[in-house]
Amino acid sequence: MIERLEERYFQFNRWLSPAGSVVAILFGLSILIGWVWNIRFLRSIPGETYQAKPLTALGLMIGGAALLFICVDRGPGWFTRVGQFFAFTFGLFGVYIVADHLITNIDLGSGSLFFGDQAPLDPLVPSGRPAIETGVIFVLAAFSIFGLVFRKRIAILAANLAAVVALMLALVAVILYFFDFRVFDDVPILSSIALNTAITVLVLLFAALHAYRERGFLAILWSRTGGGLLARRLFPFIFIVPVGVGWLRHQGEKGGLYTTEFGIALFTAGTIIGFALIVFLTARSVEYYDLRRQAAEAAEVRKALMIGISLEPVILWSPEQGIVEWNAGCEKLYGFTAEEAKRQSSLGLLKTRMKVSLADFWDHLEKEGSWTGEVEQTTRTGETVVTESTYQLIESEGERFVIQHDRDITERKRYEQAIIQAKELNDYTINSLPAIFFLFDSNGRMIKWNQNFLRVTGYTADEVRRMLPLDFIFPGDHELVADKIREVMSTGQAESEARLMTADARVVPFYFLGSRITVEGQLCVVGSGTDITEQKRAIAAIKESEERYRLLFESNPCPMWVYDRESLGFLAVNQAATNAYGYSRREFLAMDMTKIRPEEELPRFYKHLAGDIKTVTHPSPWIHKRKDGSTFDVEITSHALEFNGRPARLVLATDVTERNRAVKQLRESEQRFRRMFDIVSIGIAQADAQTGQFLLFNRRFAEIAGYPPEELKQMTFKQLTHPDDAEKDARKYFEARDGKAPQYINEKRYLRADGSVVWVRVNASFVRDADGTALQSIGVIEDITEQKRARDELLELNVTLEQRVEERTRKLETLNLELEAFSYSVSHDLRAPLRAMDGFSQAVLEDYGDKLDETGVDYLNRIRSASQRMASMIDSLLVLSRVSRSALSIVTTDLSSLAREIAAELEAASPERSVEVIIEDGLAAECDARLARIALENMLGNAWKFTSKTDNASISFSRGLEPGEYVIRDNGAGFEEIYADKIFGAFSRLHRSDEFEGTGIGLATVYRIIQMHGGTIRAESEPGHGAAFYFKFKR
Secondary structure, eight states, X not given: OHHHHHHHHHHHGGGHHHHHHHHHXXXXXXXXXXXXXXXXXXXXXXTOSXXXXXXXXXXXXXXXXXXXXXXXXXXXXXXXXXXXXXXXXXXXXXXXXXXXHHOTTSOOOTTTSSSXXXXXXXXXXXXXXXXXXXXXHHHHHHHHHHGGGOOSHHHHHHHHHHHHHHHHHHHHHHHHHHTTOOOOSSSTTTTOSOHHHHHHHHHHHHHHHHHTGGGSTTGGGGOOSHHHHHHHHHXXXXXXXXXXXXXXXXXXXXXXXXXXXXXHHHHHHHHHHHHHHHHHHHHHHHHHHHHHHHHHHHHHHHHHHHHHHOSSOEEEEETTTEEEEEOHHHHHHHOOOHHHHTTSOHHHHTTOEESSOHHHHHHHHHHHSEEEEEEEEEOTTSOEEEEEEEEEEEEETTEEEEEEEEEEOHHHHHHHHHHXXXXXHHHHHHHHOSSEEEEEETTOOEEEEOHHHHHHHOOOHHHHHTOOGGGGBOGGGHHHHHHHHHHHHHHSEEEEEEEEEOTTOOEEEEEEEEEEEXXXXXXXXXXXXXXXXXXXXXXXXXXXXXXXXXXXXXXXXXXXXXXXXXXXXXXXXXXXXXXXXXOOHHHHHTOBGGGGSXXXXXXXXXXXXXXXXXXXXXXXXXXXXXXXXXXXXXXXXXXXXXXXXXXXXXXXXXXXXXHHHHHHHHHHHHHHHHHHHHHSSSEEEEEETTTOBEEEEOHHHHHHHTSOHHHHTTOBHHHHBOHHHHHXXXXXXXXXXXXXXXXXXXXXXXXXXXXXXXXXXXXXXXXXXXXXXEEEEEEEEEEOHHHHHHXXXXXXXXXXXXXXXXXXXXXXXXXHHHHHHHHHHHHHHHHHHHHHHHHHXXXXXXXXXXXXXXXXXXXXXXXXXXXXXXXXXHHHHHHHHHHHHOOOOEEEEEHHHXXXXXXXXXXXXXXXXXXXXXXXXXXXXXXEHHHHHHHHHHHHHHHHHHTTTOTTOEEEEEEOSSTTOEEEEEOSSOOOGGGTTTTXXXXXXXXXXXXXXXXXXXXXXXXXXXHHXXXXXXXXXXXXXXXXXXXXXXX
């Protein structure tokens, strides 16, 4: 029994300090309630004289909160910082109380703070301030709580000493009350603390000392060694024996049974005998503990021997000591010697990579005691090996060890991967073919085909399996294709053109090529088909091209001709050429190219002919001459070709005389614009839209920018922009450039060359090409420095108002965070007594079950069942609370994969059940993946639960009738249709708990998740015929 209680202690000791802090908070709260509603027994324990003050109660609540926050976090997190603040405030309360006593000429009001003194319980009740020793204890206790975050040993020692001194002061006060010393004249300081205050301080200080764990004075209580066992057994009697014997002595002297001298002798003898009995009984426990430890050590030795002789890698390690044992199998596989490996972390030395996170690995290992899975390890040479590893958690002498057993499966994984890759490559190659691919046997049964086959024919895979090769051929070509199949079977190969008929009755010409092969001992035909629709169209197009060419050549409004590249003679001209040059077609065909050029152009023309003329030339300017001798400007584009078997060039001549005249006028206009551009009073700049580099700007823009024009031409607008404005400015610019905003308008700062800053307003538009791509930006830049300064002065008037609003907002956010933290604290505190109820009920059943009648055993089982249901309900409520506060992270989620994972978990949890689970492939949705999994877990879990009493149980997950709708069905217990709208409420249950267990919160959680996504959910059911849940993540 004692050993079981000690195991319970080690199981729950981490909650002792938080529990003590909660006790302090509740005591302080009860005292405040006593003052608010004038409830005397809450202010002072009945029968006692002193009553706790409101300031004392508030200090106890703050001290308890400080310890609770630090114990919950124990790190540099937000909780720890809040706890430190509370501890500091707790200490200030103590300083305030002490100062109010020491400063005799000024009343600081610690006694009348919040409430005035009530009518005293009896004439001896002192009124006014809290006792000075209360303030001293608060200061010492605050220092000991604050010390939980210390790292230096001297600071921790000082904090522990402070707690011990404060503990002594409170303990003296409690003992004085216990001995009923009502005359306070002899010890006025130590007896003036209220009894409920002294008890609460004792609990809080013990919880603070206990929170130091291995670093504090009570560290021995955490140890599983013989010393820890001895300390735990003797610790309660340190208080019980002296106090008990002292109380007997006091009562004897008070009643006149014996003198003071006899009382001292009686106290000494009783203390000696009491401790002697305790030491004797504890020594027996230590002896039993040592025998068990020796047996465990012997087992460890045997285990080490087994590790040493194992041929496969076996490692014994602990999180604190690192690798303890490293056998020959490890040396052979990983290359590290035992000397190199020992004292190092196994996971770090081998760079272990698991499919689960390290936190999940440790969580599973601590809960289940072992973990098995495939992991990747790194050898000494840097090679990666794959092992099937089993980690088993054991405990010896209070320390945890892990036995790691590795089996090398690297070659097996490589072989499996090679097979998978070969199959994937084969499938990829077949599916990547631009042609259709097919394989059928001698009976005409379709065996294999590629995705292009399905796409072209329009049939589904199931339909193709039931069809014959001729079913895909146009009926008019059946006889031809049947002959070709027989030819393949006899000769081994054949080819043919035939018409393929698709599922929607389209007829497409194809070129088929087939070969005979043997698959698994059976003759088959493998073949491919190429769509030759475009080839047939091309042949028809070629026949039309000549006629089209002649029509385009003759009807073109621009002069065109073909000339011989060797003789330069005209071979063909169109009607536009005869009209433009004044020659008849007969005259053209008797001339060569020199006749249509002025004398001064001929040297350039001959030089051009002597050069390397490309197949296609870009437009180039020339001067041509008409028959009447007049000249005009043209642009010539030519293309090399063969004409009647001779090398020739096709020429297109465009008259650009009017265009050149317009260009000249435009250049003169541009010069006038440039003069105006430079004299305007605002800045104008043109920049490359993609790079931002300045292309053109006026003098005023250079003055605003503060850079010389030569240097400004090498800069971009980003280089001018102040660094603090660059990111926001770039975002606005890109939105306007890419068409997401109508134009770019922004106020920003330019950083000049001399370091000064100027505020500007930029209004820019973009010049775009035919596709809408921005080519250049043209902006108007205005210096608004003075306007900005005036506006800033106006805005400054509203600063104080905004600051007050922000301060109030921060306070509200802080209160919300504290409320959330309090809800979590209450949920954890509710779990602790439930675990105790369940644990102690189980202990009573195990130890005294044979001594209880059936009714007693039934009552205990009911207690356990009720506590477990309550714990489950708390967990469900927490899940619902977290879901309600969760922020959505919308991604494309594979619902089919999530459902399969959940189904596998359900099957693993109930291996004795046989349930048909059907999950449709390709179910996906835009939703929060974590919340979607919670919803599916609840719905599939309900289906699993309510089919537990159904023969031939079946569960399915598929698409619904509407777009984006999904449905989960089962053939379980079902329910009345009238309750379909009520089952989504919290704690709604349609079945008794003895029929189907549950909390009634699961579907409320599902409903909340679907609501958060903006979706809908409904249920259909019939008793005895199962239920169906239809849901959407978006409307």
